[in-house]
Amino acid sequence: MEARTKKHHELYDALSAIVGKKYVVDDEFELIPYARDISYFQGSMPGIAVRPASTEEVAAIVKVANRTKYPIVVKGGGNAGGGVTPGEPGRNIMIDMGRLDKIVVDIENLKVTSGSGARLSTIDDALRPYGYYTSTVVGPYYSATSGGLASGIAGAGFGRNMSSMGCNWTQVMGLKVVLPNGDIITTGEGPSQNTNCDEIFFREVTGPDLTGLFTASGGAFGLITEVVQKVIPIPKYMKAICYLTPTMEATWDISLELSKMGRCPYTNVMMFEMSNYMVKPLAGGIDAYGALLYCVEADNEQEVDIRIKEISDVCEKYGAIHGNEQLDQFAMKGATGTMEMVHDVGANSCPFMTWESMVPRANSLEYAKGLVESFESVPGHRENATAAGMYLVPMGHIFLVGVTLRSGFQTPEAEEHMRKTWEAGARFMRSKGTSSAYGQGTNSQFIAETWSPTYANTMSLIKKALDPNGIMCPGLWNLR
Numbered sequence: 001m002e003a004r005t006k007k008h009h010e011l012y013d014a015l016s017a018i019v020g021k022k023y024v025v026d027d028e029f030e031l032i033p034y035a036r037d038i039s040y041f042q043g044s045m046p047g048i049a050v051r052p053a054s055t056e057e058v059a060a061i062v063k064v065a066n067r068t069k070y071p072i073v074v075k076g077g078g079n080a081g082g083g084v085t086p087g088e089p090g091r092n093i094m095i096d097m098g099r100l101d102k103i104v105v106d107i108e109n110l111k112v113t114s115g116s117g118a119r120l121s122t123i124d125d126a127l128r129p130y131g132y133y134t135s136t137v138v139g140p141y142y143s144a145t146s147g148g149l150a151s152g153i154a155g156a157g158f159g160r161n162m163s164s165m166g167c168n169w170t171q172v173m174g175l176k177v178v179l180p181n182g183d184i185i186t187t188g189e190g191p192s193q194n195t196n197c198d199e200i201f202f203r204e205v206t207g208p209d210l211t212g213l214f215t216a217s218g219g220a221f222g223l224i225t226e227v228v229q230k231v232i233p234i235p236k237y238m239k240a241i242c243y244l245t246p247t248m249e250a251t252w253d254i255s256l257e258l259s260k261m262g263r264c265p266y267t268n269v270m271m272f273e274m275s276n277y278m279v280k281p282l283a284g285g286i287d288a289y290g291a292l293l294y295c296v297e298a299d300n301e302q303e304v305d306i307r308i309k310e311i312s313d314v315c316e317k318y319g320a321i322h323g324n325e326q327l328d329q330f331a332m333k334g335a336t337g338t339m340e341m342v343h344d345v346g347a348n349s350c351p352f353m354t355w356e357s358m359v360p361r362a363n364s365l366e367y368a369k370g371l372v373e374s375f376e377s378v379p380g381h382r383e384n385a386t387a388a389g390m391y392l393v394p395m396g397h398i399f400l401v402g403v404t405l406r407s408g409f410q411t412p413e414a415e416e417h418m419r420k421t422w423e424a425g426a427r428f429m430r431s432k433g434t435s436s437a438y439g440q441g442t443n444s445q446f447i448a449e450t451w452s453p454t455y456a457n458t459m460s461l462i463k464k465a466l467d468p469n470g471i472m473c474p475g476l477w478n479l480r
């Protein structure tokens with residue numbers, strides 16, 4: 001082995017004293033994986049990366065950053081698709097949360113507390129023996145972390161019950177957060193800084209609750225080190241059914257009618273266009289616009305059958321036909337996130353750009369058509385971008401409209417085209433008063449442009465009060 005000749009980073013000794021040398025990296029080659037995410041957005045190289053194992057170690061690192069005025073950026077599982085937090089390229093201290101992975105199950109109180117670096121699947125692994133699970137994702141189940149999900153994506157994420165339960169924020173009871181000055185605060189569950197009482201975990205009765213400030217913030221106001229979530233009993237019965245829809249309009253009619261029923265018959269539903277690479281091979285050449293994948297869960301079989309009939313009646317009213325056995329299987333696995341193929345999708349399709357917009361239900365169809373038109377208006381679209389297709393997740397009062405684009409070529413021109421296409425989509429989103437679900441890096445800067453001046457000013461005041469030195473994830477949300 002060759003002896004190291006390069007000088008260590010200025011903070012190498014200070015950070016090594018906190019976490020141990022083994023967990024500090026300042027070699028350029030080793031820092032490369034921290035520089036980019038899965039998107040075509042340009043990355044940001046950190047100056048040094050550090051892997052703490054506890055909230056206290058995170059707090060100590062934050063104090064060093066304040067003293068030396070080095071910016072901090074943060075990484076969970078690295079599934080972000082909105083660009084990495086810019087910070088100050090070349091100077092950032094990258095905090096990798098992976099070692100904060102402790103999981104404490106508390107079935108008596110129907111909650112689970114996970115370190116922010118705990119992989120989502122490991123939280124369910126800890127709950128399964130008790131007959132429970134918790135809301136996580138359909139997609140990056142093995143790789144995303146509880147902190148990355150709570151902080152990095154709209155509404156703290158979308159799990160396998162999103163259509164009936166909404167975004168995961170409804171399931172997050174509280175957070176432990178290291179503030180930009182190094183103080184440690186617990187929100188919602190046990191607001192220790194306010195009452196020093198770790199036993200209280202009702203967000204509703206402990207006064208103004210700060211959980212929302214850190215949820216989907218990307219880390220601009222603090223670093224999440226623990227997430228407390230509700231636990232949900234694993235249902236006894238599950239059934240899935242796939243309906244193939246004749247047109248885009250019929251797809252929306254069905255989704256609007258079913259999602260406004262008092263009790264939603266499905267636990268989850270996702271629609272993929274037939275052109276989608278996962279759906280197309282299963283459909284055996286049937287001519288249809290899209291595949292609505294329904295999953296129904298309940299504690300008795302009779303109820304499951306009643307709900308499937310409710311779904312079938314509405315689908316058939318609008319001319320949809322029942323798919324085949326393979327598509328029903330796909331509905332079960334795809335809509336519940338229990339399919340390896342879905343979990344592997346990140347690895348298989350990198351890099352890509354994803355537009356996931358949260359749109360009011362009434363405008364959703366018009367919005368979906370407009371979004372696709374805005375991509376097609378970018379010169380070179382057909383040559384440079386290949387669509388994995390549109391998908392739709394009806395979630396009560398909002399519909400999640402998603403489009404994923406990737407390129408067939410790994411050339412600088414194709415990358416540039418993707419960034420231009422992203423801007424066209426972002427402009428269209430802004431014109432319709434919505435934005436992307438990926439509240440991360442470059443994406444957050446586009447999203448912040450949808451903020452009203454009063455909202456932007458309020459956020460900026462909070463940022464200045466919490467982070468006067470501007471060290472915490474600079475660049476997010478255009479906050480100064």
Ligand SMILES: Cc1cc2nc3c(=O)[nH]c(=O)nc-3n(C[C@H](O)[C@H](O)[C@H](O)COP(=O)(O)OP(=O)(O)OC[C@H]3O[C@@H](n4cnc5c(N)ncnc54)[C@H](O)[C@@H]3O)c2cc1C
Pocket residue numbers: 038073074075076077078079080081085097116136137138139140143144145146147148149151152153156157158159218219222223224225345346439440441
């Ligand atoms: C193929 C694919 C499928 C996906 N499917 C789904 C899905 O079904 N449902 C869903 O909800 N999401 C989905 N996502 C999005 C993904 O869940 C989010 O990007 C999530 O933020 C990833 O978590 P992570 O741990 O990988 O975070 P990272 O990618 O590491 O970080 C995401 C953001 O959060 C910040 N951050 C990370 N950890 C912390 C922390 N501890 N404190 C403060 N800030 C932090 C980072 O700075 C960054 O801005 C999908 C992504 C991919 C690539």
